[in-house]
Every structure is written in structure tokens, then in C-alpha cells.
Amino acid sequence: MGNTKYKKIVNFITDKITRGEWSIGMKIPSQRELASLFEVNRSTVITALEELKAEGLLESKMGQGTMVTNNTWTLLGVSKPVNWNENVSLGFHKQSMKMVKDINEIETKKGHIQLGKSELSPEMFPAKQLKQIMKKVTGDLSPLSYEEPRGNYQLRQAICSYLEKKGIFTSPDSILIVSGALQALQLIAIGLLRKGSTIFLERPSYVFSLSVFQSAGMDLRGLPMDREGLLVNEISNNQEGKGNTVLYTIPTFHNPTGITLGEERRKELLHVCEKEQIPIIEDDVYGDLWIDDPPPLALKGRDRYGNVLYLGSLSKTLTPGLRIGWIVGPESVIERLSDLKMQTDYGSSSLSQRVALEWLSSGLYESHLSFVRQQLKIRRNVAVKALSQHLKGLASWSVPEGGFFIWVKIFRPLHNQHLFEKALAEGILLNPGNIYAHEANQYIRLSYSYASFEEINWGISQLGKILRSMQ
């Protein structure tokens, strides 16, 4: 039956296309090959291809054969979505975006030396303590269900006690549990801010590598920093109108520069933002990771006007795998955000929340932190020593007082994409500076939190060689 045979070819090809095995733009096998594969006449193949062309899935180009041009989803506009990646006015080159995607992909694979990764090494994963926690959670296992809109009440209580020790006084009603700080930013972007709002932030900033605000139609306006952090008077200089601007800041162990805003600057910053009525988003996910001395009191701890939305998380201090973070702010804001969280995903994993609760309230959090701080100190020192040894005359850096990063300044400008690729060819994954601000192409964000001592040493020595070869 010619009809059945031709259908077979149509089905085979549509399967290949719609299962994604044959991707758009790919040249499909020739008519001759298909005829032989299906043991049919070429005329049967042609009939099948004509049907697929009529459906818009294939297209023939003179001299180039037949290509996949579409599938039913792309016909709908999958390749041109509306809300995301469009209207994106990022403060850096397109190339960086591709680089960020590349990094994300390569990071999940094994075998690379991770000198860019913003995560604790598996060596610091507290398997023993977490097993203890899991046993407790398992023993007490009552039915899991949806949690309250703001998250598990006891967890929010535990976060209150934890924050109290840091000088931040709040109540469970002012806390929303989220699936990490990124989700916090996402909820704030879509739920609190107007389209066309301006986000002030440090330049460089980690947030330039994300698309969370830009995708929601907001503009990022980077403000200059000096060695002590954000230049506060730039806020008033750049202010355009009330009710349209918010400040995003990482005042402690800033990502990527590692800088901590001093006591006086913090006071100034709060004062200026209060005066100008600019709400502040304070990202404090690194704050507990001090190495030498505890950092100054968080902005939230000094906030007398409910002007600060404070973000915390277990991702950097324990593990990102739990996907647990929190937002602290005025109740009205938290209520709106929690409503939005419910509309988005009905809340974070109850299981993760119970584990987080035990972790925070058992005292294990504190003892684990002490261990992590010691480890980070050793790692930082290893990295700084290796830098002195292998990058002398090539670059400069400050020794960070906490967090994961050394912001290495290369003396001569260099092509970031080349640097990235050369390092990758040596098996080293680097985060070049232009990810965080396009003019920061003389920088590398060097992480000492993830790679082993040997990897840090070897990686930095290789980096020295690469930099020399690029001079």
C-alpha cells in the first residue's frame, strides 16, 4: 500500500523533528537515502516530503537539499517568546550571556577545575550532620502538605531567632520562605516593581549576569564603587523621580568584588535612601561567611522605616540543593510577595523546609559555620599565596575578608572570550569580569570555595601561563 508507506515516512520524519532528534536548520537525508531506507520509490518519498513542507516543517533550498524549518511549537513562536530575553537592555555584551549559559552547562559536568563556582566544595558538605537531621525529620514525619502561604511557621520562627543573633529583629509574619535568593528577586521584580522602574546596583554586580529584572522590563543602572564599596552620593546624583527606583545591593562580601561596605557608608546609604524614598533590596547571602571578623550590622538591622527588603539563604552556607531562602520585610510587602509565590508555585518543598528548620534550630548551623569559616580561611590563603606566586607582575587583588571571591585585576586589558576559552582548553572554568559589567574585562572573579587546594594551586599556576601567553 503506497499510502501506508508514505505515511510511514511522514511519521518517521515528524517524530524525528518533534522529538528534537532532528533540530531546526538541520539538513535531512536525501530523497535517495530515504527511498532506500524505506524501500520505496522516490515518488513516495517526494509525496511525503511535500506534505511535510505544506505543514511548514520542511523547506527545500535549491542546491542545499531539504532542511528542518519548524515544528508545531516554533510555529507558535517558541523561538520568539515575549516576556523573556526580549526588551533586554543588559549592561554587557551578548557574548557574556552566552558565556553565562556555557558556564552553567559546563558546571554541572564533572572533570573541570571550577575557579568560578559560587558554591561550597563537596568537601565541606556536612553529610554526617545532615543525616542526623534527616533522621529526626523522618522520625517525626507527619503528613506533608502545602504549607502556609508564607512558609512553614516554625521555620519562620527559627529564622527570627537566627536573625536576632545578627541584630535583626522581626516576626514570623514579616518573613516569606522562598526557593533561594534568585526566586526572591524574581518575585520582587514581577510583584512589586513597575515596568520601566530603575534598579540601582553596584557596578560590577552579579545581577548583571542574570536577566531577572531586565526580563520584567526594568532598567539596571550600575553605580560606581571604590575600594570600600558603593559610592553613596551617586544615588542622589542619579535620582530621577520618586516611586520609580529601587536599590539592589550586596553590602557584605559583594559578588563579584568581595568588598564589604563599612559602618559609616552603611549609615550614609540608609540615610540617603530614606531621604530619597528609595527602597533597598539587601542581598545578604554571603554575610555569615566571614573569615577574619564579623561584618558590620546588616542594613536591615539599622532600618527604622521598613525601607529594606532583606534576602537570606542556605544556599551558600549549607547547600543550594535544599532551595531554601527567605525575604524579610514589611508585612504588607511580604503579604503581596507570598500571594505571588502561591500563584507561582504554591510554596517551597515542605521536606526542605523541615530540614531547614531542624538545621537552624538544632545548633548545627552555628557549628557548621565555624568549620566552614576555618576552611574558607585556609582556602583563601592558598589562593592568595598562589596568586602571589603565579600572577606577580600580571595582576593585583585585595584579600577578601569573607565570602567566596577574589576580584583579580589584570594589568593589561584582554579579550575575555579568548581567556575563557583558553582556560577551558586547560580544563579550567573561569568567570571573566565582563559577565558582571562589560567594562570589567580586566577582571576575573576567582572563587576559592569550590575547587580543592591542589586544583586552586594548579589552576592559578595555569592561569598565570595563559595570561602571560596573552600579553
Place this chain on the structure above:
Amino acid sequence: MGNTKYKKIVNFITDKITRGEWSIGMKIPSQRELASLFEVNRSTVITALEELKAEGLLESKMGQGTMVTNNTWTLLGVSKPVNWNENVSLGFHKQSMKMVKDINEIETKKGHIQLGKSELSPEMFPAKQLKQIMKKVTGDLSPLSYEEPRGNYQLRQAICSYLEKKGIFTSPDSILIVSGALQALQLIAIGLLRKGSTIFLERPSYVFSLSVFQSAGMDLRGLPMDREGLLVNEISNNQEGKGNTVLYTIPTFHNPTGITLGEERRKELLHVCEKEQIPIIEDDVYGDLWIDDPPPLALKGRDRYGNVLYLGSLSKTLTPGLRIGWIVGPESVIERLSDLKMQTDYGSSSLSQRVALEWLSSGLYESHLSFVRQQLKIRRNVAVKALSQHLKGLASWSVPEGGFFIWVKIFRPLHNQHLFEKALAEGILLNPGNIYAHEANQYIRLSYSYASFEEINWGISQLGKILRSMQ
């Protein structure tokens, strides 16, 4: 120091306001009361109030005293967000939205008879088996970390095997792990569809009670159903243009009607959607919960063109507390959605994913399902019997073949808000029909999955009394 005293009042009031203790619109204490509270002259109070008025936080109205009008967040526009709740062209009255919010709030509290809840009763929570699973996960605990963008690979493999038994053949690359079906819809709305797209869906539908599509700027177009489900020919009748329309459907144990689309209708539906090039979102979160006989093969199982995005979840069959669901579709679509998921929350809880993996691959899922099906059968029968006893002459209903709901049709129209409130006064939480389509105000979505037998019986008998009193 007068200055210190006046500052004290300013701080006290701003604290009250920004901590949300004094909400917007509230009348604050009189000048006299404040003067006595702070032991100052009235002139000091007036100075403080003037400053707060200048900041826009307070406002005096002749004869009405001084009111809270703002806090720094509302000045920014918290009360008028952009992306959400605006441009909302819902197919039902505003009142219903409030009702949904009320239901969500009351549901988390104890003490009500839940005749609307779409969740398995805690009595069916498999604590013993889950403890077993948790022990296994604890024993094998390797460092938790971010998962691959599409989610834990082994879990996706396990979902493939699970789907294979249901007649859906796919590969791990075609699966994205999400935090439940709502997040799936959220990602699809913001990542795949154009603003101004039309979503065809059954009318009534659960999705009318959500704002996920409308908030993203899409229009919901409800299509009529008969007793066998969606009237397929309405799709062609309503079609306006290609590339701008998608169909959302719950073909099996539809929420709220409980209807299952028959074999022939499924074929027709696929055929029409293929012809009109309308992609389908198939929500199958209830599919495993059949009571009498297994339902027909899912649309996805018949999909020859990658035209169907298929949604599944553990929320209805095991527990919503894990926040684990999945999307199955063409690789290109899954890739885009997984990129978006990473941009939104960096993936779902690793811990939940590991538990889900064990649950699906251990065989416990199947045995638990058998138990749940038995229980649902008993519960359904209890509910149907109670309906026959207490709602005879007042209403009619069909006996559902699976899922959680009986769609009860009241013979005489009635005010849904009154019904809701009267039931609530008796301690019964009901989901009236107008939540799911505004013209469905002669209906109640009665859930037999959550309340105990006694509660179902007593609740329905009370419902009968309430309905009689409202005739």
C-alpha cells in the same frame, strides 16, 4: 530635649506603619493620646505628625483625624503592581477571586470540614513507606547541590519508565522537573506564549480560578463541554489565526467536573488541533486516580507531532508537600522551559527530587496507588450515598469514575457568596461553582478526597439544610 522626643514619636509611628501593625487607611491615635503616651506637649506631637505627613505616610482629614496613607513601599507602587492582577480579564466575578483567596487562607487553618479541598486526606498519607524512602535517601546522602537544568537525571529516567507503563514513550531529555503543575503553567505562560495569545480551555475549568495566564497577558476562552467533555468542534469554530492559540485541557477526571474525555473525542481533539496547528497542554495530574477502570490513553500517548505538552505531578497521588511535577514535550520546548526555570529559581529541591526518585522507582508508588484507589472508591460511594440522602430533589450529579470531585448541580440558581458564607458559618469549607466559570453558579465542586467519612456525611447533610433554607 524636645528634638529627641519628637524623633521618638516619628520613629514609633513609622515603626508601627512599616512593620504593618498600623495598616494603610487606619486612623492613628489622637494628638491628645499621643501627647499623653509620650509625656510631651501637643506641639511636639504636631511637629512629629507634620514630618510624617510631609513624607507622605500620614494624612489628616477634617473631622476624621489622622490616617495612615502610605509606607515607603506603597509610595513605590506596591499597591499597584504591573505584571500581576492588572490587565486581568478573568471569566468570573471579582468576588470569586476574593473567595479563592479566602479559601486558600482558611484551608491552612484547622477545624473546618473541607468539602472543597483538592488533596488526599492525611489518613492516606503513606508515612511508613515514606519513612522507608527517607531512610534510603539519608543512607545514600551524597552532597546535595544544584541539579542539571532539567532536573535530576535519574528521576527523569524513572519518570520515563513510569510513563512507559501508561503508554507514553519519551526520553529524559524531553522531561523537565518542576515544582508542581502550577509552576509548569507559569513557565509555559511566561516562556512560550505571546502576550495576547488565546488559551482555549474547558468551561468550567480549574484554571479560571488561577491568574497564571491572565497575569501574563493572555486571554482565556472557555469552550463548552457536554457530559462527555469538551465539544471538539468548538475549537475550529473559535479559531482566529494560527500561531496565537493554545489549548489547555484536563482530559481525565477533569477539575472541577470530574468528566473524562472518551476515546473517540480524544482522537478528534488531537486531529483538530493538529490540523489547526494548536499546541495542547495536557494536564494529567489526576489520571492515576481512577476508581473503576483505567482511563483511556493520554493525549500525549497518541501524539505523533510533538503537539502535546504533558503535565504530571506527585501532588495529587502522594503529597503536594514535595513540590514535584514534570513537563514532557519536544526537546526544544523543554530546553527553553528549563532555561527559564533556571532563571526563575535554579531548579527544584534536590532533596525532594531524590525522594521522588526513590518513590517512583521502588515500586511503592504502584502499591500506594492501589490503596488510594480503594480509599477513593469508598469515599466516593460515601459521598454519593450522602448526596442521595440529603440533596434529593435539590440537586443532581454524575458519579465520577476517578479523581477527587463530584460536580453537583443545584436545581435552582443561588447566590454563591451567600452559600459559601452560610456553609462557613456551619464550619464547612465549600468551593462554589462560580470560581470555575461565573455562569456555573448553580454548581458546587464537592471533594471527597480530604474530609473523613463522618465529615463527608455530616457536611453533606448540613449542605442539604443550607440549600433548603436558601430556596
